[in-house]
Structures are given as structure tokens and as C-alpha cells.
Amino acid sequence: MSKIIEIRNVTKEFKVLNRREGLKGSLKDLFSRDYKIVKAVNDISMDIEQGEIVGYLGPNGAGKSTTIKMMTGVLEPTAGEILVNGNAPYKNRSRNAQEIGVVFGQRSQLWWALPLVESFKLLKDIYQIDDKQYNSMLDLYRSLVDIEPLLHKPVRQMSLGQRTLSDILAAFLHDPKIVFLDEPTIGLDVSMKAKIRTLIHALNKEKNTTVILTTHDMGDVDALCRRIVIIDKGRMLYDNDIEHLKGFFGSYRTLKIRIDGDMKEKAEKIHSELPQFSVDSDDEWISVLVDEDKEKVIDVLAGLQKKHDIRDMQLEEISTEEVIKKIYEEGVE
């Protein structure tokens, strides 16, 4: 295994304009503007091996896309060093682009009016892919997904799912060493999500492509990533195996109960009774995340049973989703 990406103490600062509020503020802005410096990424270091799938997580505005932009050579770090495939990406964006593929879940990079196959042919020329590789790649795609109906369809007529699929295929077409996927499953239905995950997994296995995945969907993470990196407010919170992460919260169990009545209302009530635990609700269940170091699940359940008429219950290990949520909320200590 070799290191494909090396990030050393990277920081990125932006100058941001402070806008004033209201009509008076706008008038003031006409004459004087004041700026403040924001650290979008603050002293981050990590190494990524060839062939890894890394989940890159963080709440909105955490600095994820800034990091990705630096790795893709679009942005130059304010301080620190990034090496992608041994080179500093921002020093030669073009050369770096040859080695990477990028997919944005919501922004297709394909030619809007062209059928997919024509986009592929243009990419073949742009990336100077030779015929043999191009054909073998198409064969591989055919074996993985049913692309025939897509090939001759203009991108603008595709559904979001088909477009995302096409974008992913396009990103892998020139057999890049690294592919960056930014929320590839956003807005997709369950079966399409599964399809896309399978595809990414297969391409990673087949081509040993490194995949950096940013997402808010923990389903993506569970299905694809062994390693996750979490950042928030520009700082790195966590970088390790997903299992290891769950170990941090080994004492946590999710207690799911079902009560008659409005779930939301009840959940709020329960939260007021158990302020030390986080409480969530969906259509079916009210989930209480219990820290067994503080109180045994059994005791919590017994307490609840006295006040509420519990119809049904389940006990689960902590889910990735909840782990991440806890980390966003309180960090790894």
C-alpha cells in the first residue's frame, strides 16, 4: 500500500465581508466595508492510502468542501502542505486533474444537451484515453449497471438518479487514482441509493481507486467506508476506523419504545423527564440514547413504564448516525 494523499498541517483562511442589516446598514455598506478573517480549515493532517474509501464527514460549513477543493488543486492552502500522488495539486491543476475524478451530487459536469455516449467520447479526447482502455472501461460499466438505455439519452432528460449514475461513470472513465464524491446520493430514492453504493463499491474494488466520500447520509458511510474522518469548524475531530469510533460509545444503547398518541409530543415529554439523554422520534418509534455508564437501560425502561403505556420496545446498539451526531454535538473525549 502506498500513500496517495498526504496532508500536513493544512490551514485555509478566507476574508469575509460583514454585511450590515437593514436599509441603514446597506447605506453604510456603500461607503465602508469591514472584513473578517475566517479559518475554514484549521491545521488538518491526514494520509490516505491507495484504494481506500474514506468517509469525509462534518456538519454544513465544517470545511469539507474547502479541503476537497485544496486536494483537487482548485484552492491553494494558506499554510501547510498537500501532496496528491506525490505532487502539490494547486501548482499544476491540469496535471492533477488527469489523476482525479470529481462528482457533485447536485451539479452535473456532463454536457447538458448531449447524449451520455457523446459526453463520454468528449471526455475520452479531453483525458486522452486510448481506445483499448476506453472500451474495456465501457465493458466494465456494462457488467456493473444497465447503461444501454442511458447511453443515448441527453443528460437533460435524465432523472436525478440516472444523472448521478452517469456522472459517477464519467468520473471513473479515465481510470483516475482518486475520485471525490460529494454527496452522491443526495435526493435519491432508496433503491437508487443502493444501486449507486453498489456501483461505487464495485468500481473501487475493480480499479483499486481511492474514493473520498463526503455525505450526510450515514447509509453511504455504513455501506462503503471503513475509515472515516470527521471535521467541524475547520478542525479535525476524528480520523480512524468506523468500528473504533463506535467503541468510544460502547456504553451507549438505543432504547426504542412505542407509545399511543402523537409521537413528537410524547418524545418531547420523555425528553423533559430524561434531560440527560437525547431523545428522537419518527413515525413508529421514540428512541432514547442511553449511556449505560450513567443509568442502566432496564432502569430507564422501568421508569418510563410507570408514566407511559408502552406498547412495544426494542434495544439496539448505537448506530453510526447517532455516533456522528454525538460527535458533532460534543466531540470525541
Add this chain to the structure above:
Amino acid sequence: MRLKKYLTLTRAGMIEALQFRLGTVVIVIGNLLYLTVVYFLWKAIYASSGTDVVNGMTFSDTLIYLVLATALFNFMEMYAVWEMGRSIQSGKIVLDLLKPMDYRRLLFWSYSGSFVMNFLTTFLPTFIIVGAVTHGAIPLRLNLLYFAVSVIMAVMINYSIDFFVGTICLFTESIWGINIMKQVVVLLLSGATIPIAFFPEPLKTVVMYMPFQSIYNAPLTLLLDGSPDIEDVLMILGTQLFWCITTTVISKLFWKVSLRQITVNGG
């Protein structure tokens, strides 16, 4: 109370207009540039004609007319066709249609903020400067009142035409083509770029029967004539009123019919 919800839009529009600090500067530069070119161009034309009065207008008449026409243009032009076209294409129009306000009115009142701003930042200063520089070549009598009435109708006619053309965007994706057509036709036939007095005879007659001259030619004629016959004034204002009502009704009807057509066909 009813007015208040519209005034909120006006205020938001004013704030937005202020945000474009550089935009404002660039507009001013653009206008100065245009006026410079116009000044020298007409100077050359008058110089080569050998007479002081061409088609019944002196050099300073023409210049004042064109300067104020430019100021009026900046004040009235609201790119409504673009706005409508774009929101139709992006589907944003659906959200606007859901608002508890008639779309035609919503759009108009959203623009009203920039009307106010533009009136204060472009028309008024231009007017004062022109008045001062030409030492009272612009009469300041009852004509100001006529002008004010006339401008309000001009704004409404202009908006109705815009809205009518914007509605066409429901049927075609070609916003650019439609917009450019409207723009060149309106600018030329309304007398915004060349005073209608300069048009050759048959063209002049044709243009007088069209609604476009009510947008620029009518208010400016009223403004520049210090002692007009009351009959002439009534004639001009009456024509404007006629067009104002006609274009408003037509544009409203067209919008209604088109919208039904589209919703039925699931555009």
C-alpha cells in the same frame, strides 16, 4: 393594510438596489458615456446640416430630449421579460404563483423599489443638472404636472408590454430572442434613441398610431413644451390613457388565458 404588503416589497427592492454599489457606479459611467457619444454625434450632425433647426428641433432641444429619454429609460426599464423568462424556465414561477398575490402585481411591486431608487438616483439628478446647465431650457410650469401624470401612465404601458412579452416565455424557451426583439422594437419606435420628429413622414405617421410612442415620446413632449395648447395636452394624455387601458387589459387577458392553457397541458 393592503398597501402595506406591497410597500414591504418596495422596501426590499430598495435595499437590494443599494447592495449593488458597483452596479450603480457602472450604470452612471455607462450613461455618461452614452450621453457623451450622443452629444458629439448630434453636434456633428447639426454641424453638417448647416442650419440651427433640424426637423423643428434645435441642437439643445434634441440633446435635452435624448438626455431625459435616457434618464427615463433607466428609470423605467426593469428587465421584466428576463425575470419572467428565467423564473418560468427554472420553475421558480410556481412558487410565485402560490403566493397570495396576483403574479402581475407581485412582479410590479417587487420592481417598485427600484423605481423609487432609480427615480431618485438617476432621473432627478439628471433633470436638475440638465435644467441648471441649460439655464431654464426646461420650462417649470404646469407641464411638470402633465409630465408626472404622463410618466405614471408610461410606466404602466411599458410594464404591460413587458408583461405581455414575458408571458410569451411560457410557450418558448427562447428568452433571449424574445427579449431582444421587444427591446429593439420598443427603443426605436418609442423615440427613445432618436426623437420621433426626425422620422421620415410615413414612418412617423405609423409610429404615432402605435402604443410605443406613449412611453418616451409622449411624456418628453409634454415636459419640453412650456406653453402648450390644452387641446394638445389632452390629446396626448388621452392617447396614453387609451393605450394604458388597452395594454393592461390585453396583457392581463393574455396571461390568464396562457396560464390556463399551460396548467391544462401541464407545461
Add this chain to the structure above:
Amino acid sequence: MKRKGFGFYFRIYCKILAQDLKSKMSYRADFIISTIGMICTNIAGFISFWILFRSFPSINGWSYHEMLFLYGFSLVSLTPVQCFFDNNWSLRINVYNGDFIKYCFRPINLFFYYQSEVFDIKGLGQLAFGLGTLIYSWTKIGLALTPLMVLKMILFLLTSSLIMIALQNAAAATCFWIQNSFYVLDLVLKFKDYAKYPITIFSPVFRFIFTFIMPIAFIAYYPSLVILRPDEVPVLSWLSPLIGCVFFWLSYKFWMFGATKYSGTGS
């Protein structure tokens, strides 16, 4: 990896162009309406020109047909910017909504990749108008038709084009810094309207401004002098090809600088 030279880019552009034209054919209505819009614009331009100059045999020493030649020259030289660089008009929107980032990940020149996306076929209509005008006025003036003249003509038309392209690039690139760069682009678009007048109608101060500060005179006037007034060609006319290249290069650098600076902000 093979080197990416002129041949590489040329091939890619041709392929994109061919594909683009194919897909344009599927938007027939849009194509037709845009073409009509383009024709309208040109006809309105000619009508304005005709109304203004029909009754004057010469203006400031420029005959009617010489003026017409300048007009045609400016139309032809504007064709490339219209055809090949029309995506500059969408730059503002792409930057505003963040879509611009998607252009940054290809292993080819960013400027090229961005501009290659749109080929505006409407420009060809303008080319036809311009060429017609040029040929008409060429014969009316009685200019000789020698290979050298034609060669000069082509060279200086290209020069003019380069300068207009440069101006538009620079104007479009302002959107990387300011919010509403539409006005800047619109201002530069107006330049082309003023380019068709001989610079001698202006006072010395403005001659200087339009030569060195806002180089409008380079869009048609200086280059066309080489053909129109071969006996009194100023140095600036001979220098204009060089100036054109330098301008283009500077505008390209400016555009790219803005693009790299921008990609940082927003998400």
C-alpha cells in the same frame, strides 16, 4: 501524458462544436426565434442609421457610405465574440449559484473549457448583415479589390475582433469580484454601438479617452482606416494588431486570475 498543444484544443473544439450544433437542432423554435431577434436587432440598427444620416451627405468629412463601411466593419468584427465567447454572459450566473466550480476539474485549460461549451450560431446572421454592408459600401466608395486589400481587411477585422473579445472577457471576469457584473458587461456591449462612429467627431479629450482609456476606437475606427483612408493611416492603426494581441492576453490572464481567486469562496 501527451502534450496538449494547439492541435489538441482545436480538435476538441471541433468535436464539441459538432455535437453542440447537433443538439441545437433539437431546439428548433428557440433557434428560429433567436435568429429573428438577431435580424430584428440588425434591421433596427440599420433603420436608426438611415434615419440619422439619410439627409446629410457627409458628417465631419465622412461620407454616408464611409459611415456605412464603418458600421459593417464593426458588425463583422463583432461576430467572433458573439459566436465563440457567448458563454461569458452566463459566467455571472454560474459564479453566483456555484456551478462554476464544475469547470475546474478537467485537465484542460479552464478558459478554453468554459468558452467551448457554447457556440452561438446567431452570430452568423450578424456576419451576413455585416458582410453585405461591407461589400455594398466597398463598391459604393469605389475601393480597389486587390488581394492585398482583402488580406489587410481580414487582418484588421481579426484585430478588431480580438479587442472586442478582450473587452468582453475582462468585463465578464468582473463577476468574480462584484455582485452584479451584468451592468459591466452591458456597458461593454454598448461599446460596440459606439464603435461605428468615426472618432474624429469627438473633442480631443474624448478622442484620448476613447483611444487609451476605453479603447472603443480600436473596435472599428483605427483598424478600418487602413482600408478607408490608406493615405493617412495613423501609427495607432498599424499598431492595432499588436495591441489586439496584448489586450487579449491581458484579458485572458485577468479572467483566469479571477477564476482561481473565486473558486475559493462559496461551496
